[in-house]
Amino acid sequence: MDGLSQAVRALAQANVSGIAGSFGNAGWSVRMPASGILQLTSPTHSPRRPRLLLSVGIHGDETAPIELLGHLLHELAQTPRALALDLMIVVGNPAAIEQEKRFVDADLNRMFSDHRDAVQAAAEAVRADEIMRATASFFAEGGTQKWHFDLHTAIRPSLYPAFAVLPGVLEGARRHILLGWLGSAGIGAAILNRNPAGTYSAYTAGACGATSATIELGQVAALGCNDLSRFDAARAALAAFLRGGAPPASAGMPHVFKVAQELVKRSESFRLAFDRDTPNFAAFQPGMVVAQDGAAIYRVGAETEYVVFPNPDVRIGLRAGLMVVRVE
Ligand SMILES: [Zn+2]
Structure with missing residues (x-):
């Protein structure tokens, strides 16, 4: 196995000690507050120095970002002094990654809040607490x-x-700057979600004052089987960000959408009105039925809506899909 494959494999196993060693030897302050969590800070503390958190594997079967981050860190570790900001890395759900599953007990990306209800006993709740503690301390400094x-x-x-x-919660200039960066990273669409969903990015934006985004890169595949060339723009933009450089020339701003309605699964009789291979952002015309839950019917409103994250297999009470509309 070459060095790069080893770096990706180690990251997938939540082993960040190799990266920690490279940066520690180059004079960085290194902390590993929990398994799969690494914090690299400059010993010459400056409040003006940006802080960046990159997280992957919050869902265990989403391996493309693990490969992408493995590549970025492997490259950066060759010249550790090029890192131009304080950096935190989180490998979200190592147990689920090992089992090649989205989660072990329950969806980790619904747990970054104090309202966990029935899933407080899930393995993921302990991990969410660990990640939230480390994240709060990183951004507090x-x-x-x-x-x-x-x-x-x-x-x-x-x-x-x-x-x-x-x-x-991201509005005005912060949102505009973020959208510009996302455009340079080849992100074609951005959804503004005002509903607090217990996601990691909603937590860092709301509780830590971070400019945050959940970024979806391609489709679920096994580790080592992802075509990363599809995300060259994202990789180049992140590599430049880590080194304090200007982002690559933008291909244009992302198309912006906002949430029109949430499809919430209220009972086991919840059904989507379209089949499983319907892609994200498929369009539905005004008045069309998109889901049914017993007597409740979800219908498109007065303008065209696009479906995102349809997943009828979620627990009762959770979001089984989002319907979004264009805003800009
Ligand atoms: Zn995910």
């Missing part, structure tokens, strides 16, 4: 610019191969 990119892959194909979800 200054840095006027705080950034978080939570890297995922979608379950289904998508009419936009790379798209992002932005927490609703």
Whole structure:
């Protein structure tokens, strides 16, 4: 196995000690507050130094971001002094990655809040607490610019191969700067989500003051089987970000959407009105039925809506899909 494959494999096993060693030897302050969590900070503390959090594997079967981050860190570890900001790495759900599953007990990306109800006993609840503690302490230590990119892959194909979800608390200039960066990273669509969903990026935006996004890169595949060339723009933009350089020339701003309605699964009789291979961002015309849950019918409103993250297999009470509309 070559060095690069080893770096990706280690990251998938939540082993960050190799990267920690490279940066520690180059004079960085290194902390590993829990398994799969690494914090690299400059010994010459400056509150003006940006802080960046990159997370992968919050869903265990989403391996493209693990490969992408493995490549980025492997390259950067050759010249550790080129890192131009304080960096935190999180490998979200190592147990689920090992089992090649989305989660072990329950969806980790619904647990970054105090309202966990029935899933408080899940294995993921302990991990969410661990990640939230480490994240809060990383962002509490200054840095006027705080950034978080939570890297995922979608379950289904998508009419936009790379798209992002932005927490609703991001407004004005912060949102504009973030959209510009996402455009340079080849992200074709951005969804503004005002509903607090317990996601990691909503937590860092709301509780830590970070400029955050959940970024969906391609589709679920096994580790080592992802075509990373589809995400060259995202890789180049992240590599430049880590080194303090300007982002690559933008292919244009992402198309912006907002949530029109949430399809919530209220009972076991919940059914989507379309089949499983319907891609993300498929369009539905006004008045069309998109889901049915017993007597309740979900219908498109007055303008065209696009479906994102349809998943009828979620637990009762959770979101089984989003319907979004164009805003810009
Ligand atoms: Zn995911």
